[in-house]
Amino acid sequence: MVSSFLPSSSSIRKKSKKTRIYLDSLPEDLLVEISSCTGASSLSAVRNLRIVSKSFRRICDERYVFYRLSLKEIDYPPWHQNSEIFFERCRKSGNPEALYQKGFINYFRDDLKHEGLEYLAEAAEKGNREAKYVYGLILICLGDKTKQKGFKILSSVIKPLMPTTMEEMVELRYKIKKIRDSVLWPDNPVMERLKTVYVREKCQCDCKTRMLLVRNHGWYRYGDDTDMNISSACEFCLLHHEVELFLR
Structure with missing residues (x-):
């Protein structure tokens, strides 16, 4: 059966917990850099990053991360x-x-x-x-x-x-x-x-x-109808x- 080749739910939870522990053990300045770089590229990616660990959730609320956030995914002006x-x-x-x-x-x-x-x-x-x-x-x-x-x-x-x-x-x-x-x-x-x-x-x-x-x-x-290079304009x-x- 296909299910026999899939990892059990308990093993997935253990792996997820181990990954979270590894991430939480990273230096804080590195976590800040990861969060800010992620935020600079995509706001939705930051939302996903917040659920990875408590450390990321806390750091994603820091001023530096908000400073670098990309707002391209949000309409402006805000209506809510x-x-x-x-x-x-x-x-x-x-x-x-x-x-x-x-x-x-x-x-x-x-x-x-x-x-x-x-x-x-x-x-x-x-x-x-x-x-x-x-x-x-x-x-x-x-x-x-x-x-x-x-x-x-x-x-x-x-x-x-x-x-x-x-x-x-x-x-x-x-x-x-x-x-x-x-x-x-x-x-x-x-x-x-x-x-x-x-x-x-x-x-x-x-x-x-x-x-x-x-x-x-x-x-x-x-337009395409041009007889000159823009660089010489x-x-x-x-x-x-x-x-x-x-x-x-």
Whole structure:
């Protein structure tokens, strides 16, 4: 019979208990690193890790693990109180994704521009690419002393993507559009004010980049109809193009 080739339930329990003992005997800093690396890749994996042992359950609740948690599997903004509490805990732990989302909501939906910019700036400093993109765009729109800083921040996002293809750029736009569409209604007053104050300076390039961007003006992709390499395009025009796409 097939069952004769399967281990008994008692042997499985013994093996599981032995595995748990081995895990609990690992150094705590190693358990923290395992938990944080797991959390950075998948939130559902952390949920599974919590049931492995008491040590993992305790460590998965530590601030450092919440700081590194990936929030990609959760819709934002949260619609349930438990989800809202969870996001707030991530934010207080300095989680870059939570800071970015909080900043976006504060700035555009709640019209708390000062607080929103602070959260976006903090998330950008921690390396969150979406936060850099949005923070840079806002600074460019506001003009005056912040404009050059905005160009520098947005360039740090776009320039690394220019040498090869724009697939990553398209993916980044999609992520930003997703949160924008989920929290902003048409004719959002904050967005309308940014459109009003935004000024595009004339560029001294040969206009080839501008012509390319006119032909490929969609939010999601540049398109296949191109006679030039993106890596040779005018960076100034590309940066302004991103601003105009976002404000559209």
